[in-house]
Amino acid sequence: KGIYQAVKTSNSDARYGIAPAGNLYSLREGYYADVNLWCSQKGYIDYIMPQLYFGFLNKSCPFDIILSDWVDAVTEPEVRLVIGLTAAKAVMAVSGEIDVYAGTEEGKNEWINNKDILRRSLIAIYEEKKASGYCIFCYHYLFDVLTGEVNPDFAQERKNIGKLFVNNN
Numbered sequence: 455k456g457i458y459q460a461v462k463t464s465n466s467d468a469r470y471g472i473a474p475a476g477n478l479y480s481l482r483e484g485y486y487a488d489v490n491l492w493c494s495q496k497g498y499i500d501y502i503m504p505q506l507y508f509g510f511l512n513k514s515c516p517f518d519i520i521l522s523d524w525v526d527a528v529t530e531p532e533v534r535l536v537i538g539l540t541a542a543k544a545v546m547a548v549s550g551e552i553d554v555y556a557g558t559e560e561g562k563n564e565w566i567n568n569k570d571i572l573r574r575s576l577i578a579i580y581e582e583k584k585a586s587g588y589c590i591f592c593y594h595y596l597f598d599v600l601t602g603e604v605n606p607d608f609a610q611e612r613k614n615i616g617k618l619f620v621n622n623n
Contacts, residue, residue: 458498471501473538476508477515478523494529501534503589507543509564509571513557517571518578525584534586537579541595541608544572548607570614577618 461470474481474489481487492498504524508515521537528535543553547565556562565571572590579585590596596608604612612619 455498469500471499471503471534471536473503473505476504476506476520476524476538478504478520478527479514490527493527493533493535496530496532499533501536501586502528503536503538505538505540505591506575507538507540507591509543509553509556509561509568510574511556511558511561511564512553513561517575521578521582521585525582528584535582535584536586537575537588538591539572539575539588540591541572541605541611542592544569544611545595545605545607548610569610572611573615573618576615580618 458470461468472492474487475485478489481489489502493502502524504520506515506517506520506524508517508520510517524535524537543565547553550566552562553565554562556564576588579588593599595605596612597603597605
C-alpha cells in the first residue's frame with residue numbers, strides 16, 4: 455500500500471500495478487502475496503497482470519481454469535485485469551522443446567502438437583468481461599529485434615492468431 459501511495463503522491467495520473475506469477479495458489483502459499491486483498495480493495499494497485507504462461511493441458515494451471523480464477527480474484531471494480539501471455543513456449547516448441555512445467559506428458563507436448571494455443575488464449579481473454587487486455591512477453595519471440603520481421607519460429611502461431619491481433623488491440 456505504501457508503494458501505491460508513493461506513486462500516486464508523485465503523479466496522481468500514474469498507473470501502478472504488479473505482474474505476479476500466474477499460479478494464484480503458489481502466490482498465496484509460497485510467496486505470501488495477498489493478491490486477493492490487492493484485487494479486492496482500493497489503494498493497493500490499479501491493475502494486475504498475472505503471467506498466465508500455461509497451456510490448456512497444464513496439470514496444475516490449465517489456462518482456462520486459472521484465467522477464471524484470476525477473474526474471480528478481481529472484485530474491486532477499479533482494479534483492471536490484464537493477462538500476461540508468452541510467445542516463448544510456441545517458439546521453443548518449434549525446435550522440439552517441451553513444456554517442462556506442464557505436469558503431464560500430454561501437457562508437456564501441447565505447445566509442440568498445437569499451434570493455436572495463443573489464439574485460444576486470446577479468445578478466452580476476449581470472452582471474459584473483467585479482462586481489460588493482454589500483454590505478450592517478449593518482443594524477440596514475436597519479431598526480429600533488428601529487422602522487425604516476424605520471428606520465423608513464431609510464424610505458424612502468428613498465422614493462426616490472424617486478425618485477433620489486428621481487430622482487438
